Amino acid sequence: TQLLEQSPQFLSIQEGENLTVYCNSSSVFSSLQWYRQEPGEGPVLLVTVVTGGEVKKLKRLTFQFGDARKDSSLHITAAQTGDTGLYLCAGYTGGGNKLTFGTGTQLKVEL
Amino acid sequence: EAGVAQSPRYKIIEKRQSVAFWCNPISGHATLYWYQQILGQGPKLLIQFQNNGVVDDSQLPKDRFSAERLKGVDSTLKIQPAKLEDSAVYLCASSLEPDYEQYFGPGTRLTVT
Numbered sequence: 207t208q209l210l211e212q213s214p215q216f217l218s219i220q221e222g223e224n225l226t227v228y229c230n231s232s233s234v235f236s237s238l239q240w241y242r243q244e245p246g247e248g249p250v251l252l253v254t255v256v257t258g259g260e261v262k263k264l265k266r267l268t269f270q271f272g273d274a275r276k277d278s279s280l281h282i283t284a285a286q287t288g289d290t291g292l293y294l295c296a297g298y299t300g301g302g303n304k305l306t307f308g309t310g311t312q313l314k315v316e317l
Numbered sequence: 318e319a320g321v322a323q324s325p326r327y328k329i330i331e332k333r334q335s336v337a338f339w340c341n342p343i344s345g346h347a348t349l350y351w352y353q354q355i356l357g358q359g360p361k362l363l364i365q366f367q368n369n370g371v372v373d374d375s376q377l378p379k380d381r382f383s384a385e386r387l388k389g390v391d392s393t394l395k396i397q398p399a400k401l402e403d404s405a406v407y408l409c410a411s412s413l414e415p416d417y418e419q420y421f422g423p424g425t426r427l428t429v430t
Contacts (some may be wrong), residue, residue, distance in 0.1 A: 230339065247421075248321070248420075250420055294359050298416065304362060304365070305419065307360060309359055312357060
């Protein structure tokens with residue numbers, strides 16, 4: 207079973223601060239996704255990265271896929287209280303169509 | 318477009334009792350997934366259906382868990398008998414085909430006492 211480790215596990219910051227969440231594995235992924243999940247809801251897809259070294263931006267969120275396609279990061283600029291939630295990375299390994307989720311990062315943004 | 322529907326939203330049972338969860342995927346989605354999510358962790362795939370056939374059930378505890386998707390549309394997941402460690406949120410997701418974007422339902426929160 208491929209393991210996707212996320213760090214940090216918990217993060218509590220003030221509104222306006224920047225933060226980075228990391229997703230690491232020893233396995234190579236054909237693509238990697240980031241989700242946000244709010245209490246009482248299912249995960250919602252934010253982005254999919256496919257190419258090693260790829261960077262994608264979604265408003266204040268910047269996603270990067272590692273050159274070797276084994277790791278990824280999510281950077282949030284000027285966090286807002288609405289960014290609060292559980293952030294999950296998830297990856298597909300080459301040749302398979304099973305999505306493996308990371309361990310999760312619980313983010314709390316306070317005023 | 319209606320999303321993935323799940324019921325019930327919450328369920329509390331005693332250990333050794335049985336429970337069933339229902340999922341209605343997005344119309345036209347051939348692939349349906351059941352995940353188990355322990356509080357604060359990432360979801361773990363239990364079973365994946367392609368239409369009414371099972372694609373992957375390698376992580377389904379088959380001695381107590383069962384799932385079916387008889388007509389290739391909605392699906393049920395059953396636990397019999399339940400254990401304390403089964404307390405979790407059970408998420409259903411669907412996608413047009415495997416490898417396409419998965420859309421998740423709100424989940425059923427199960428508490429086993």
